Structures are given as C-alpha cells and as structure tokens.
Amino acid sequence: MSNSDEPSKLVIPEELQHLVDETSEKKSRQLRGWAEQSFKDHELSLVESGEKVEVWYCGRPDGSSVYHFYVAFTPHAISVYGDIGDMLIRPGWNRGLGWLRSALHDGADEHFSYLLGKVPSHRAKKNFFPGDVIEHLQEEAAGRNGYFDEDQCLAKSQELIDEWAERVGYSYIDGGEPRDWWDACSAKGLDYEYAGGFEDYDSDMYWCAYALRWFVRKWVATYEAGEAGAEAHPLP
Secondary structure, eight states: OOGGGSOOOOOOOGGGGGGTTOOHHHHHHHHHHHHHHHHTTOEEEEEEEOSSOEEEEEEOTTOOOTTOEEEEEOSSOEEEEEBTEEEEEOOOTTOOHHHHHHHTGGGTOSSOHHHHTTSOTTTOOEEEOHHHHHHHHHHHHTTOSOSSOGGGHHHHHHHHHHHHHHHHHHSSSOSOSHHHHHHHHHHTTOOHHHHOOOEEEOHHHHHHHHHHHHHHHHHHHHHTTTOTTGGGOOOO
C-alpha cells in the first residue's frame, strides 16, 4: 500500500509530545523492576507477636535501613511502613495474613487493584497519566473504542486532542495535571464519565504494594516450606 493509501492517524500536537510516555503501564513496569532489585537481599523476621498484634521486619541482613520496612497486623488493619513510605489497609475485622495472601494470590498478583481498593479513600493517592489519555484517543481515532460515530472518529479525536493541547499551551503547568484535559472534554460537550478513568494509584502506594507482595512471597517460601519457626505465626 502506498503512503497515500494509508489511513490517516491522529496527530499529536507538539504541546503534548513530551507526555506520550507518561502511562500507568510504563510507571508500573519501572516500579516493579526497582522493587524487585531493592528487596532481593531482604530477609524476614518476626519482631513482635501478641494476642492481637503481630509485626514483621523486612530488611537486609547487614542491618542496613535502605528500603527496609515493617508489616503489622492488628484486628482492624494491616499496615506497611518504613523506608518505602507507609500505607494503611482496612480489610475488615480480624483479617490478617490469610486475607493478605488471598488478596495477593500468594504473591502472584501483578495489578493490586483489589488490595489497593481496601485503602481508605481519604488516604488513597492517585496520579493523572496523560499518556493513557493519548493512547485512548489514538484508539478512538482508529474506531476501536466505540464512543464516537465511526465516520467521525478521527475528526472528533483530533478536535479533542487539539483542544487539550491548546489549553496546555496556555497553562502554567506542563500538562501532567487533569484540569486541562477535563476542561477540554467539557468544551467539546463530553461528560465526566468520558473524561475520567485516566488516574492510577501513585508511586508511594505501589511501592508499598510491591513490599507487601515481597513479604507474602517470602513468608510462603519460608514457612510453607516447613522451615523452623513456622509455628510462631498465630494469625489466620
């Protein structure tokens, strides 16, 4: 097929070019790699065990505090805190390690949507990912999302991305905030349902989620393998 016969594609304005790679998927891949590298030499030890409270320490055997963290189980909550940040999870009354293992599929979970959904809403932190918006508009322009009329997909998507770029160009921010995107959607008569959905949990929450996944994997590998000390864990 000659170039002239190729279908037209969405043109990404110059004002948005630097945001193309700011996607939630790319951020997740980066954090996953950093977390795996940061925790690879950690060891696990039980530092507090009581009737209602249990605390585990996860850190390097040389005593370094770099990327070390604690995982605490209490009747009302599970918390993780340390050199990675902190996060509070409210899974329900008396749900401890058994619940955490299930929520993370014994450490196989890659997305954490269920786990992070148990963080109280006033503590949950999210970021806007403009790269996700651009990917969505590219799909829309190609007629694969079904929101716009098929014959108008490219034109409508181009109008919308141009409106967004114009607002970014006049803004004091670099386009990494949702306000300009929402305003562009509003200007084109699109509702919040269309404009929303391009946020994801921030890096601090994912760091804590990866720390909990490491903890679960290590606990399963250590205690389900029958190593000494397995009987010391009293929580379900």
